[in-house]
Amino acid sequence: MAYSEKVIDHYEHPRNVGALDKDDSGVGTGMVGAPACGDVMRLQIRVNGQGIIEDAKFKTYGCGSAIASSSLVTEWVKGKTLDEAMAIKNSQIAEELELPPVKIHCSVLAEDAIKAAVEDYRKKQGGAPVAAQPEM
Ligand code: FES
Ligand code: FES
Numbered sequence: 001m002a003y004s005e006k007v008i009d010h011y012e013h014p015r016n017v018g019a020l021d022k023d024d025s026g027v028g029t030g031m032v033g034a035p036a037c038g039d040v041m042r043l044q045i046r047v048n049g050q051g052i053i054e055d056a057k058f059k060t061y062g063c064g065s066a067i068a069s070s071s072l073v074t075e076w077v078k079g080k081t082l083d084e085a086m087a088i089k090n091s092q093i094a095e096e097l098e099l100p101p102v103k104i105h106c107s108v109l110a111e112d113a114i115k116a117a118v119e120d121y122r123k124k125q126g127g128a129p130v131a132a133q134p135e136m
Contacts, residue, residue, distance in 0.1 A: 004097055006072075007068040007098070011068050011071075014067055016055075016057050016058060016071065017059065017071075019042075019059065020045075020057050027044055027047075028044065028045045028047065028118055028119070028122070029116075030042070030112070030114060030116025030119070031116065032109055032112040034105055034106070037062070037105070039063060039066050040061045041059075041060045042060070042113070043056065043057075043058045043114055043117050044057045044117055045114075045118065052080070053079065053081075055078065056075075056077050057074065058074050065099055065103040065107070066106040066109055066110070069093050069099075069109065070110050070113060072093055072096060073088065073111075076088060077114060082118050085118055088111060090110065094107040
């Protein structure tokens with residue numbers, strides 16, 4: 001199967017690979033796995049006092065599409081509010097990267113990862129309880 005140029009670009013030059021301190025109260029960490037293939041994605045955000053995501057990092061153990069999806073999402077969430085980040089849909093990621101149907105679940109992983117990161121951050125702020133994240 002051929003990857004789109006955008007996938008190859010993100011795969012060869014992934015943006016924002018790395019880690020933030022998960023014990024920092026301003027950092028939210030999302031760790032998700034894809035049951036379909038066993039790939040794992042960790043996505044972290046740092047939120048400033050105004051509720052804006054000022055930094056994002058990821059580490060993905062997975063296919064090219066999963067790496068590209070997480071790389072793209074870290075670019076998209078920077079400068080966004082938490083609600084805006086929660087509104088990102090995997091279909092937008094799949095469209096931007098021109099993912100074929102068998103690779104749609106890779107973009108779902110990225111949507112799930114950003115949602116999990118926001119929820120982790122919100123939980124740390126002592127807000128309303130959120131849906132439990134599966135332990136990885
Ligand atoms: Fe091959 Fe995900 S199934 S890396
Ligand atoms: Fe499973 Fe891409 S995340 S094949």
